[in-house]
Amino acid sequence: MLTMENKYIRFTAHAFIFIALIFILDQVLGKVLRHFYFKSEYGITYQLTYSLDSTKADVIILGSSRANHHYNPQIIEDGLHMRCSNTGMDANFLLSCYAFYKSLVKRYTPPIILFDIIPDELFVGTWGYDELDCLLPYYKNKPEIRDVVILRSKFEKLKLISEVYPFNSKLLAIVEGNIRTEDINKSKGYRPLYGELNDTTIKHGQSNGFELDTNKIKALNAIASDCEKQNIMLVFIQSPSYSMPNQKTIIPILNEIAINHNAEFWNYVNDTLFLRPEYFKDELHLNNLGAHEFTKTITNRLSERFIFEHK
Secondary structure, three states: OOOHHHHHHHHHHHHHHHHHHHHHHHHHHHHHHHHHHOOOEOHHHHHHHHHHHOOOOOEEEEOOHHHHHHOOHHHHHHHHOOOEEEOOOOOOOHHHHHHHHHHHHHHOOOOEEEEEOOOOOOEOOOOOOHHHHHHHHHOOOOHHHHHHHHHHOOOHHHHOOOOOHHHOOOHHHHHHHHHOEOOHHHHOOOOOOOOOOOOOOOEEOOOOOOOEOHHHHHHHHHHHHHHHHHOOEEEEEEOOOOEEOOOOOHHHHHHHHHHHOOOEEEEOOOOHHHOOHHHEOOOOOEOHHHHHHHHHHHHHHHHHHHHHHOO
16 A cells, blocks of 8 residues: 555656656657748748848848838839848837847848838837747847847746747748748748728827837837947838827937937828828738839938938
8 A cells, every 4th residue: 555655756756757748749849840940931930030041131121011011122122223121020010120130230231221110119018029929939049139039028038948839829830831932032021912991081199198118219229329330321210101190209209319329210101192092001001002102212212312422
């Protein structure tokens, strides 16, 4: 008959074996997922890996879906005779862009960075932290972005002991990325939208009292300061919206950072030149026609800047 002490020892041994098996399974499955993740040649996983590890473009576009859908790199290349890559992605907000930036400049120094910023994303409680999950697969091999990734939660370091955790919710993307292919050198990261607005009412934003997010302000200052040191032309851009949001808080902040670090801030969010329903897929996103016209405007302005600087 087993004593209580023997039962406890037996239970502990079984628990230890169970935990060891779970750990081994996690490590093996995680390595399999990692292998196929980095073999992806299609979709978001492929574009993200290419942007972080491979692009050597002269003009880099940073930002979220508004960057991804608003800037056609081919127009910039034709106008400036410089290589251009659009690294914008859905839900790729300011903090993710900071990590992108740190990874890029560790490999090389792009002459120009265009950073598209959503009007409200500098405030506490807005997007950017949960969305850092897109960078979890790169945490292990990119020490330069770890300080940004762990902002996702106070338990992030502990969670990242798991090999499977970085690939949670990415299984479908991994499968698709391994059965389909795309030529990213052809699209250059640009993903056009088609269709027009149904509701053509221009909405006016209300005055806000949101608190500024210190992590995001620090990230913008760090990017601007580093670009100044490395002689990178940095342009903060607020691209067009089919709305008139309140900009009282944001404009002074971006202007101040730009002035302090010899960068530029170009604000088109309230520009009536682009407040045309045929230019928009929805309230926040230009369609392909709108992106074409907007990118031409940006390219002409960049071209004029270069002509002025080289007189």
